[in-house]
Amino acid sequence: MKKHIPLLLALSSLPLMAQADNHGQGFQPERLQLGASLSHNVVDSPFGGGNVDAMGMSIFAGYELDNDIDQVKTTVEIGYSQTDDFFKGPHNDISGLWVAGVVEKQLPEINPNLFALARLGLDLGDDDGILLGAGAGFHLTPKVDIRGEYINKDASSVYQASFVLNF
Structure with missing residues (x-):
């Protein structure tokens, strides 16, 4: 139950943030985005001598x-x-919900279509x-x-490539 409390708080705060952000304009569908990612996930071995990895995906x-x-x-x-399984056997993957704030900075000095991004969030799943x-x-x-x-x-490092559809 303790794991579900942060999830419920995060999910319940999203509509409030969007509503406050739009200064009473209501929900605006053109501000939505949907995406999917493929990832390479690495977990450092707690016993030394290397690490283990697995492929994964996100929506x-x-x-x-x-x-x-x-x-x-x-x-x-x-x-x-x-993620896929890191080891053979049950429960050797990492899965779950996450929420994050993402900031994108356009880089027109380099290319008008290029941007840098940073993210800060909370993983509510296995990691x-x-x-x-x-x-x-x-x-x-x-x-x-x-x-x-x-x-x-x-507990892991993620290298990911994403495809994002902006409405």
């Missing part, structure tokens, strides 16, 4: 928040991640705890982005 939805910073986009994302990440992305079209990120979680 997520995001909502863009309003801000007054030029060339910066802020979103709140919620998603579900699942529960704070997650922190950084990466880069590219706008393929005004509605489609690709991203590459490194995310550090409590």
Whole structure:
């Protein structure tokens, strides 16, 4: 039950944040985004001598928040991640819900379609705890982005490539 309390708080706060962010304008579908990721997940061995790894995937939805910073986009994302088994046997994967704030900074000095991103969030699943990440992305079209990120979680490191559809 203790694991579900942060999840319920996070889920219940998303609509409130979106509502407060839009200054009474209500829900705006054009601020939504949907995405999927493929990842390479690494868990450091607690006994030394190396680490173990497994492939994984995530699906997520995001909502863009309003801000007054030029060339910066802020979103709140919620998603579900699942890895393959790290070892043979039952319960040797990492899965669960997560929620994160993501900041994207456009980099027009380098390329008008390039952006850097940073993420800070909370993993509510098997690798529960704070997650922190950084990466880069590219706008393929005004509605489609690709991203590459490194995310550090409590017990694992994640290298992921994402596809994002902006509405």
